Amino acid sequence: MIIESSFALIFGLLILIWSADRFIDSTASVARHFRISPLLIGMVIVGFGTSAPEMVVATFSSIQGNPGIAIGNAYGSNIANIALILGLTALICPISVKTHILFKELPALLFVTALAAFQLYDNELTRFDSIILLGLLIVLLFLAFRQAKNAKGINSTDLSCNNPQTVQIPLKKSILWLLCGLILLIVSSRILVWGAVNIARFFGVSDLIIGLTIVAIGTSLPELASSIAAVRKGEHDVALGNILGSNLFNTLAVVGIAGIIHPVTVGPELFFRDILTMSMLTVSLFIMCIGFRGTGKINRVYGALLLVCYISYTAYLGLCIISEGNINQINY
Secondary structure (H helix, E strand, O other): OHHHHHHHHHHHHHHHHHHHHHHHHHHHHHHHHOOOOHHHHHHHHHHHHHHHHHHHHHHHHHHOOOHHHHHHHHHHHHHHHHHHHHHHHHHHOOEEOOHHHHHHHHHHHHHHHHHHHHHOOOOEEOHHHHHHHHHHHHHHHHHHHHHHHHOOOOOHHHHHOOOOOOOOOOHHHHHHHHHHHHHHHHHHHHHHHHHHHHHHHHOOOOHHHHHHHHHHHHHHHHHHHHHHHHHHOOOHHHHHHHHHHHHHHHHHHHHHHHHHHOOEEOOHHHHHHHHHHHHHHHHHHHHHHHOOOOOOEEOHHHHHHHHHHHHHHHHHHHHHHHHHHHHHHHHO
């Protein structure tokens, strides 16, 4: 089983990276064809698509009576998206931030993060809490699509000015690759997570820790591959919109689905360790996007700081895993 699971990890990762590159090409091309803002494409289509693995994990883990994996997966992915993925992406290529992100998308993420902290302060996620999360998701999607509908459109030269070497792909081919890329992203993520969970459970780690570490990193790989591919192609709006949209979907849809299927009671460590870490990273992202000199760019220094934060957080979770392993041995 360990050999099969290890093979699944490697195979899933390779397919994931290849499909993400095709996925970004097609989404950017579709955005140009329909004169839609790449940021909206990144937040809605790419954000939803790359959060699909988390939604699948949340659904099946909750049905199987393991909601801790779903909750840990959602919040662990949010932490990984900001600290690991944006950190690595910014190190490869600094990410430019446009003004409207500071007044629309980032405040929405701050509000949703605050709502998540408020709901889990009592260490419970009820079905009523989940209904609120899913209802807010519907409202945000409605506002996003209404904004796109009311927009006059963006000139195709504006959409490709960041990368003059961008090749226009025919619309039918773009849509086909978008669907194929999305399917491969989901399938490869499921293969990867299956292997990772089997390996983690072999060592007797709790559902919450599995969700926060192995599953969170595994299901965040689509965001990592997509964001790196996006900045390499000059699609900064897609890269940042991907992270913002994914975190919104994780907090609202993934947690909402998990809570609807199976209300969750968690330990206080989730709030004081993981929710607070996610909240501080979200606030830090807002500060970085504003910039102390009004630069509006997540530069390499910020990227390095985010990576240090993620390494520190993961090291602390590693200590928790060791502690749990020792307790399990004592109980055994």
